Amino acid sequence: MNRYESAKELYAAFGIDTEAALETLKNIPISMHCWQGDDVLGFDRPDAGLSGGIQTTGNYPGRARTPEELMADLEEAYKIIPGKKRLNLHASYAIFDGEPVDRDALEPKHFAKWVEFAKKHNIGLDFNPTYFSHPLAADGLTLSHPNEEIRNFWIRHGIACRRIAAYFAKELGTHCLNNVWIPDGYKDIPADRLGPRMRLKDSLDQIFAEKLDGVIDCVESKVFGIGVESYTVGSGEFYVSYAASHPGVYYLLDNGHFHPTEVVSDKIPALLPFFDKIPLHVSRPVRWDSDHVVIFDDELKEISKEIVRNDAVDKVLIGLDFFDASINRIAAWIVGTRNMQKALLFALLQPDLKAAQNEGNFTDILVLSEEAKTLPFGDVWAEYCTRSGVPAGSEWLAMIRDYETTVLSKRG
Numbered sequence: 001m002n003r004y005e006s007a008k009e010l011y012a013a014f015g016i017d018t019e020a021a022l023e024t025l026k027n028i029p030i031s032m033h034c035w036q037g038d039d040v041l042g043f044d045r046p047d048a049g050l051s052g053g054i055q056t057t058g059n060y061p062g063r064a065r066t067p068e069e070l071m072a073d074l075e076e077a078y079k080i081i082p083g084k085k086r087l088n089l090h091a092s093y094a095i096f097d098g099e100p101v102d103r104d105a106l107e108p109k110h111f112a113k114w115v116e117f118a119k120k121h122n123i124g125l126d127f128n129p130t131y132f133s134h135p136l137a138a139d140g141l142t143l144s145h146p147n148e149e150i151r152n153f154w155i156r157h158g159i160a161c162r163r164i165a166a167y168f169a170k171e172l173g174t175h176c177l178n179n180v181w182i183p184d185g186y187k188d189i190p191a192d193r194l195g196p197r198m199r200l201k202d203s204l205d206q207i208f209a210e211k212l213d214g215v216i217d218c219v220e221s222k223v224f225g226i227g228v229e230s231y232t233v234g235s236g237e238f239y240v241s242y243a244a245s246h247p248g249v250y251y252l253l254d255n256g257h258f259h260p261t262e263v264v265s266d267k268i269p270a271l272l273p274f275f276d277k278i279p280l281h282v283s284r285p286v287r288w289d290s291d292h293v294v295i296f297d298d299e300l301k302e303i304s305k306e307i308v309r310n311d312a313v314d315k316v317l318i319g320l321d322f323f324d325a326s327i328n329r330i331a332a333w334i335v336g337t338r339n340m341q342k343a344l345l346f347a348l349l350q351p352d353l354k355a356a357q358n359e360g361n362f363t364d365i366l367v368l369s370e371e372a373k374t375l376p377f378g379d380v381w382a383e384y385c386t387r388s389g390v391p392a393g394s395e396w397l398a399m400i401r402d403y404e405t406t407v408l409s410k411r412g
């Protein structure tokens, strides 16, 4: 008997159907963020640098410098990542072909090459307006800016981006999640905490006014950023209230954007009674919103369990958000994305203990969930990879090392 067949029997003894788990997993899309490939720099403003209170650290060689390089790197990662993928783009990844426009004048045509890429790989696209790395965001304020001209520029950017999102949806025949995250806030204690929030609310109302087919709108909250430590305009309460009072707008949870002992795994079932969609930015905060590569850790498993056992596979829109410039960037994408999928599979292979909870039987819950942790999960994961036509184990590292030697190391 091969290892998978033997694992299947051991899981069956726990009442767990490995075949059903594999079938479910292959249909859960993971939206991979394009920005791990180039340290969040984008292409529309080659000299802008990264701003907005977020930071990549490290200078590992081989960063993608052009759309062609980024696409090639994504394709390399796709060879090793099983299952259904989507690609998450930022507006700063516009491709101009010699005729640059500012962010408030972006049009679908500036993303035609990305649509072509998506069609080639049969994937959906998600989108994000870029409210950072731009001279008009230099003081860290955008949609809440007290200067009406600057605020209007960013409102126009938001409107332009939603139309691009609608173009993606139409071209690709799948929804496009359009996520608004802004860096707005203050380094030190503000004199007015309400005014900026009233302006942000008004800006969002203007941006979301147009009804667009296929676009799923969401807003992403945060606690603080570098240089923006004392006050964040788009806080958790602000955005969850905004989403709850604006049908069609959803609240995106980034697990680097909460206080250290708060967990997104518990926020998912807190939002499910109220929202039919919950978008995620799965990340790994280490002491702050550091955006480390996602590893197969306990919180990732808990997040996955909440998605799976609450029948929320179609409601939770899983996106990734990490950026590490200190290691091979393609390996980072692959590890992080495979870990998300591993955690989902792990969750799909856990016993259902809801009935025990209702009977007050916490002994069974503790014993059975601990025993299930050491079932031969790795054999089921390996089977999934093999059936998906990708390497099952660490042998893929050699492929990436080879690409590093032949392609990445030649980049200046």
Ligand code: RNT
Pocket (backbone or CB within 6 Å): 035, 040, 054, 128, 181, 220, 222, 254, 281, 289, 321
């Ligand atoms: C920043 C947010 C935001 C960005 C990306 C690049 O703290 O998490 O989602 O990381 O949009």
Ligand code: ZN
Pocket (backbone or CB within 6 Å): 181, 220, 254, 281, 321
């Ligand atoms: Zn995020």
